[in-house]
Amino acid sequence: METWKTLKRELVFKMPPYLTVESHTVELPDKKVIEDWLWLVTPDFVNIVAVTDEDEYLCFRQTKYAVDGTSLAPTGGYIEPGEDPLLAAQRELLEETGYKAKRWEKLGQFSVDGNRGNGTAHFFLARGAYKTAERDADDLEEQQLLKLSRAEVEAAVARGAFKVLPWQTIMAMALLRF
Amino acid sequence: METWKTLKRELVFKMPPYLTVESHTVELPDKKVIEDWLWLVTPDFVNIVAVTDEDEYLCFRQTKYAVDGTSLAPTGGYIEPGEDPLLAAQRELLEETGYKAKRWEKLGQFSVDGNRGNGTAHFFLARGAYKTAERDADDLEEQQLLKLSRAEVEAAVARGAFKVLPWQTIMAMALLRF
Numbered sequence: 001m002e003t004w005k006t007l008k009r010e011l012v013f014k015m016p017p018y019l020t021v022e023s024h025t026v027e028l029p030d031k032k033v034i035e036d037w038l039w040l041v042t043p044d045f046v047n048i049v050a051v052t053d054e055d056e057y058l059c060f061r062q063t064k065y066a067v068d069g070t071s072l073a074p075t076g077g078y079i080e081p082g083e084d085p086l087l088a089a090q091r092e093l094l095e096e097t098g099y100k101a102k103r104w105e106k107l108g109q110f111s112v113d114g115n116r117g118n119g120t121a122h123f124f125l126a127r128g129a130y131k132t133a134e135r136d137a138d139d140l141e142e143q144q145l146l147k148l149s150r151a152e153v154e155a156a157v158a159r160g161a162f163k164v165l166p167w168q169t170i171m172a173m174a175l176l177r178f
Numbered sequence: 179m180e181t182w183k184t185l186k187r188e189l190v191f192k193m194p195p196y197l198t199v200e201s202h203t204v205e206l207p208d209k210k211v212i213e214d215w216l217w218l219v220t221p222d223f224v225n226i227v228a229v230t231d232e233d234e235y236l237c238f239r240q241t242k243y244a245v246d247g248t249s250l251a252p253t254g255g256y257i258e259p260g261e262d263p264l265l266a267a268q269r270e271l272l273e274e275t276g277y278k279a280k281r282w283e284k285l286g287q288f289s290v291d292g293n294r295g296n297g298t299a300h301f302f303l304a305r306g307a308y309k310t311a312e313r314d315a316d317d318l319e320e321q322q323l324l325k326l327s328r329a330e331v332e333a334a335v336a337r338g339a340f341k342v343l344p345w346q347t348i349m350a351m352a353l354l355r356f
């Protein structure tokens with residue numbers, strides 16, 4: 001199977017640092033050309049499932065603008081320009097929870113939108129998490145740090161209580177991994 | 179915990195039917211006001227995990243513009259304006275595979291981006307899938323229909339072979355559900 005070829009990229013709109021909209025000229029395998037394929041450049045981000053040696057999952061109960069009411073959430077955040085995804089994950093875990101972790105494992109990376117791009121999600125598992133500092137989060141949302149048991153995470157994933165797509169993905173992947 | 183209040187929505191860019199960019203004026207619980215919160219309106223979509231009575235998972239091997247090489251994929255597509263998500267799922271399954279299913283179950287719905295919106299993913303499980311027609315897909319990508327065993331899906335999810343975020347999410351959720 002042949003992938004599509006990008007013949008031209010054109011900038012059509014920009015709202016730095018969060019969004020660049022491009023129009024791509026794309027050639028399909030049958031040589032058909034699409035002149036105005038929408039492509040979104042948005043920041044890549046990390047999410048982390050951090051688990052203590054006592055099998056506690058570090059999660060938040062928090063609000064989020066796109067979510068009705070509150071949601072459960074894993075740690076996460078945007079990757080700074082040029083930052084290594086693993087270092088971003090370690091930075092976010094420390095900032096948001098005050099925890100470090102003894103063992104880090106990559107769970108995978110995924111395009112957010114198969115058609116439009118829209119950034120890449122990088123997922124990490126952090127085992128042997130331990131408290132080392134106070135929280136220093138710069139997030140705008142109200143957050144409450146929770147330590148959930150595996151059974152609580154299983155029930156939350158089953159009922160969709162992680163209401164944002166990458167949050168649900170990484171929590172489901174972590175449950176399958178163990 | 180209080181959610182954020184939307185005080186004003188302003189249209190800043192439009193590329194119909196796939197993208198509307200808005201700037202929202204948002205009031206936080208501490209009464210702080212953000213004047214230019216980026217919000218993306220993109221089409222809601224469905225994904226479907228269809229399983230036959232012989233425990234075969236209907237999947238595709240296909241290309242996708244945002245993906246390097248090929249990826250495994252479940253059935254899915256955009257919801258038409260005003261269309262019920264379940265009906266969209268049933269329509270997409272029939273168009274893309276020629277299959278109907280005896281039992282439909284909602285797996286959940288998720289905001290794609292907790293900050294920016296960017297559409298909602300609606301996930302369904304279709305059990306007792308059976309062939310009833312030839313495929314009639316209008317998708318632009320090359321696709322090969324596969325019937326995977328549960329063990330093959332488990333291995334594919336573990337190695338991240340469903341390379342697009344919602345695809346990975348629904349496959350992981352389906353494995354946890356059974």
